[in-house]
Amino acid sequence: MTENELNRLEAWLASPVFKGRAMRIDKLQGFLCAVISSPEIIPPGEWMPDALGKEPEYESLEQATEFMSSMMGFYNDVAGILLGKQPPKLILKPRSPTDKRLDYQAWCDGYILGWALSTEEWLRPGNEPLKKLTFPILYLSGAFNEDAQRRGKECVPEEEDFKVAQDCADSLPQAVMGIYSFWQSRGKAIPVKRESAKVGRNELCPCGSGKKFKQCCEKERILH
Numbered sequence: 001m002t003e004n005e006l007n008r009l010e011a012w013l014a015s016p017v018f019k020g021r022a023m024r025i026d027k028l029q030g031f032l033c034a035v036i037s038s039p040e041i042i043p044p045g046e047w048m049p050d051a052l053g054k055e056p057e058y059e060s061l062e063q064a065t066e067f068m069s070s071m072m073g074f075y076n077d078v079a080g081i082l083l084g085k086q087p088p089k090l091i092l093k094p095r096s097p098t099d100k101r102l103d104y105q106a107w108c109d110g111y112i113l114g115w116a117l118s119t120e121e122w123l124r125p126g127n128e129p130l131k132k133l134t135f136p137i138l139y140l141s142g143a144f145n146e147d148a149q150r151r152g153k154e155c156v157p158e159e160e161d162f163k164v165a166q167d168c169a170d171s172l173p174q175a176v177m178g179i180y181s182f183w184q185s186r187g188k189a190i191p192v193k194r195e196s197a198k199v200g201r202n203e204l205c206p207c208g209s210g211k212k213f214k215q216c217c218e219k220e221r222i223l224h
Contacts, residue, residue: 001077006091009070013052017067021053026091026103027110032078033088034114037180042117044072050113082180087173104169108141111176133178136168 001009006025013022023031028051035047048071058064081088092102115122123131138144 001073005070005073009074012067012070017056017058017063018052019057022056023051023110024093024106026093027106028074029078029088029091030107030110031114032075033082033176033180034111035117036075036079036082037176037183038114038118039120039183039186040118042114044075047114047117050117082177085177085181087177090173102169104140104165104172105142108137108172111137112141112143130179130182133175133182136172136175139168140165140172 010025013025013028022028031047031051035042056064058067078088090107092104092107094100095103095105122134
């Protein structure tokens, strides 16, 4: 996607249509990297509600179609990069208006949410190479530190934390590519890229109602 297309999608995600429930584009990229890397194909009807929240308030069918075209263009862009065996160029935002450090945690939180949609146990015994690849994601998300705090322990000495975090940040794109390759090597079917964002009559309606499109907004010709 071009920079203008990404900016347009980012504006969509922040629009009132999604009532503040849609992921930011950095978190969404992490989320989709995991969804696309999953050992099973996760269709849009399963991941879209997590990415956008439920019951978006589109003003018209045309508006919904325009957004879906942008959204699926981003999905296809992420899929194409991974399929081409290229480590993704991460979309990272500052932590806050006053803290300009890059927010790796938001990106990795998105990845973990996408990972959770898989029915496969990623870290089961025997998947030691995958455990090593997921370490940067789990570390940068703060998951290890939170677990250590719950147990009243220190995850990594404070003086070492910066170096470990920096090493994880540097290795994150390669780790994401490695996870995708790990599951592909085990025979995962490669989903066909969708070139059109047209909503099929038997697909879940983009309004978030949970009904099929033909039973919902196509029938009423409006989106609620």
